[in-house]
Amino acid sequence: QDTDLPNVKILATGGTIAGAASSATSGSYSAGQIGIQTMINAVPGIKKLADVSGEQVANVGSQDITVEIWLKLANRINELLASDDVDGIVVTHGTDTQEETAYFLSLVVKSDKPVVTTGSMRSSTSISAEGPLNLYNAVAIASNPEAKGKGVMVSLNDQIHAARDVSKMNTTNVNSFQSPIKGMLGGVFYGRLGFFREPNTKFGNTSKFSITGVKELPRVDIIYAYADMSPDLIDMHVKAGAKGIVIAGVGNGNMTDAILKAAKKAYEDHGVIIVRSTRAATGWVLRDNEFKDADYHTIASGDLNPAKARILLMLALSKGEKLNDMQELFYTY
């Protein structure tokens, strides 16, 4: 232990960064195979950046991340960051749902110490595996005082992104993570880093959401919109127990007239809140675009993609937020 170095805890959850294959040149592999200590040992120089230690929270492909794992992870981070002995946190995570976990954490972690999620697109046994450098950079960010107060960050491929803004934009490229609307927060190059802008939504200590005592979250489903979609889809989700529904709408959060009418009915008859997001890769969904949202009790997601809008809606419903306050939430969180 080097007491002069910052103290960084690495919480591992699995993903391709912990994945392994029988061949270094095959795209087939299994995610979540190797443990955190093996991952740390594979990063040259990591111990010069910080006093690092690892903890295994889960070991799954991030397609299998659950609300239960989110709560466990967030509670552990809050516990660790409350201690003077921990200066920053790195979370290793699969890339498929990394933006969801990062956004969830950004809303419920009650500290301004740095929290950085990272992962990789190539498994640990792949030729040119990029996981070790991503982990090295993530530890460098988490131990840098400049990274304080930036909310939860996502770092892969030499870039630093704000949890709210980032999306996985490509299925296989190492340059998959991008913040298409607002751009990246900063850059990192072999551990040297700089920030270009501030994050501009609420998170951490200014967030009104907390998971203290929370054991589960209300069910919120996502419905993908398309031409001539079946008008009974909303009903099916309401009957299955959804308390909120996010529509991955066409264009600027649009959907067929029949779905819109079903949405209105779902709120009036069952109190189910409907949020309009978009299936388009990027862009705002604004209120009152091609119709008046108030006429159908719908909420516009702003620049939150469907998966992130679902997380905000789950937390808002869990806190008992009412329809009237929802639009403000979606524009500010």
Ligand SMILES: NC(=O)C[C@H](N)C(=O)O
């Ligand atoms: N690149 C990856 O990490 C993909 C993997 N399916 C995961 O999300 O765990």
